[in-house]
Amino acid sequence: MTPAKKASEMTARELASYIDQSVLKPEFTQDEIRKYIKEGVDYGCKTVCINPSSIPVAKELCAGSPTGICVVCDFPFGLSSLESKLAQAEIILKSGGIDDLDVVSNYGFIKSGMWAEVEKELKALADLTHSHGALLKIIFETDALAPDEVGRATEIACKTGVDFVKTSTGFFTGGVSKGATVEVIKTMLDTAKGRCKIKGSGGIRDKAHFFTLIDMGIDRMGIGYKSTPVVLGV
Numbered sequence: 001m002t003p004a005k006k007a008s009e010m011t012a013r014e015l016a017s018y019i020d021q022s023v024l025k026p027e028f029t030q031d032e033i034r035k036y037i038k039e040g041v042d043y044g045c046k047t048v049c050i051n052p053s054s055i056p057v058a059k060e061l062c063a064g065s066p067t068g069i070c071v072v073c074d075f076p077f078g079l080s081s082l083e084s085k086l087a088q089a090e091i092i093l094k095s096g097g098i099d100d101l102d103v104v105s106n107y108g109f110i111k112s113g114m115w116a117e118v119e120k121e122l123k124a125l126a127d128l129t130h131s132h133g134a135l136l137k138i139i140f141e142t143d144a145l146a147p148d149e150v151g152r153a154t155e156i157a158c159k160t161g162v163d164f165v166k167t168s169t170g171f172f173t174g175g176v177s178k179g180a181t182v183e184v185i186k187t188m189l190d191t192a193k194g195r196c197k198i199k200g201s202g203g204i205r206d207k208a209h210f211f212t213l214i215d216m217g218i219d220r221m222g223i224g225y226k227s228t229p230v231v232l233g234v
Contacts, residue, residue, distance in 0.1 A: 078104030179203030
């Protein structure tokens, strides 16, 4: 949705409300996880985006703050069976206090034109996530897809009740990783038409790009821990 004012007119706190600060690197120590979650809370980010094993730390550090908890599921490849993916989602959500669940779609199904399977997966995940009172973001790994595939996948996400469509994991290995380009965000926005929200992730590392996407009407962005202070100008 187009914001009421330009990004350049927003305060740092207003800008931070667009950010899910990513704390996802598999090599992070526990001390690093604590440090970057706390930084996300201190900046006033909408959520911190974490791996499932970091849930206890995130609950501790986010307690009493406006910053919520976003957990990734079947990350970063999305290739588990639907039954396995749902089981992992259920375990995450049953831990309680989870605001958002970011699940990687089986984007190989998208590339294969297996649209019935894509729809089945997204509908099952949306129903499960909503039954626990959380929001579902589906990651399509758009660098692997053609524009028409992004558009059709977004349409299915809207149809099945997904809350957000998301561009990237940040861990794509199959080619050039561009992430949340203006072009792919425009495709998602034009297709969704307000029926679901848009989360850009990957490649958002400077204030100019961050501001451009806000002004386009993006709803959320996954920002790496190093880039959060850069895009906020703090």
